[in-house]
Amino acid sequence: MTTPTNSLSAKDTAVLMEPYFQLLGSNLSHIAPERADELTNDVFGGALWDLIAKKGAPPGRVQPFLANPENRSIAVSYSGLAMVWCMAVFGVFLLDVVKANRGAVEGPVNIGRAMHKLRGYLVYADKLRQVDAPWPDDLTCPDVNSGHEVIQEINNVFLGAVAWILLHEVGHVHRQHEVESSRSLKDEEEADEFAAKWVFEKVPEGPQREFRILAVGVALAWLLLFAPVGGDAKHPPAYSRVMHVSSYFEPAVDSVALEVVAHLFKALFFPTEMPPTFTRPAELFDWTVSQLRKRST
Structure with missing residues (x-):
């Protein structure tokens, strides 16, 4: 339909x-x-x-x-799809910024003001939680047939992120959970585990793992918008959810995707917080999770 x-x-x-x-x-x-x-x-x-x-x-x-x-x-x-596309825009833009600065600075890139250019996408995505509003005139529109390389990359990350979200929903059914209104915290954890394990259990090494870390990070960022940071009776705390899903990532030591996902979570939940200097993406990611934990108490 x-x-x-x-x-x-x-x-x-x-x-x-x-x-x-x-x-x-x-x-x-x-x-x-x-x-x-x-x-x-x-x-x-x-x-x-x-x-x-x-x-x-x-x-x-x-x-x-x-x-x-x-x-x-x-x-x-349709509004849900539009929200995920906004998250994918943010992820791909941050990916380009981090890649461009790798080697120019020591350790993970401090993206600073670069994120400010993307705030409009996050504002619009947040608005779509309440009303199915038209796409803002000042934001680049989705275009499935675009020949522009950046839009194509956004589309690929978007499709991967949506696929993971759909796997999360399939996980609820596969684990024989109750209908949405009756689901428990444990049900959400099991659906997250099903989707994460499915995606990473047999992933080829190299670029494909990096792509999946980014796509799942974008999907998880979208998912976390719909639950309190500290969790509730039906949703685990954000930090717990991120730790659980990311335990399947097994990223490379210098993973750009992991660094981007850390920046994405930071932009969503504590945009003004300044992270310490780190030498590895995993350290930045762990710091991000620790900040999410602080905000859940």
Whole structure:
């Protein structure tokens, strides 16, 4: 099911994200292609589930991503997709900044004012938690057919991030959890574990692992926007969730992706905090997790 777009503006999320919705299907090979057949046969029972498009935002009882085992479908909102695209913009921009400065400075890059240029995407993504608002005029729009190299890179990270989020929803069903309104903290932890293990258990080494660390980091950043930093009865604290999922990363010592994910979490939850100087990305990442832990108490 899709939403008719002939009466919507060109900046409406349904118009902008519909081409991405069509590309997604319920195909999760955008992040773990080596396990596509395994997913279809062992998890989906031989046939991919339907992907159903929804228009709206959570206050209107429209969840961004929600699996329904009864009719073998996953509902996806256009506003949810737009939020993830904003997160992907942030991730790719930070990736370019970190890469450009590697070697010019010792240790992880202090991106400083560079992040300020991207605040508009975070502001818009946050707004979409409350209302399905049109895309702002001053932000670059999603374009699934863009020939621009940066937009193509954003699209790839976006598709990988959405695939991980869908795997999280599939994990709820695969572990036979209750419906969304009745899920527990343990259910969320198990869904995170299912998705993280699925993506990293058989990942080829090198660039593919780096890509998946970035895509999952973007997805996790999006996921954390919907729960209190300190957690609640149904959601683990942010630091616990990040530690659990990242335990499957196994990044290289000089992982650029891990450094970018650390900057992304910092931008979301404590943008004005100045990190100490570190020599390895893992140290910056651990500092970020420690800051999340402080904000959960």
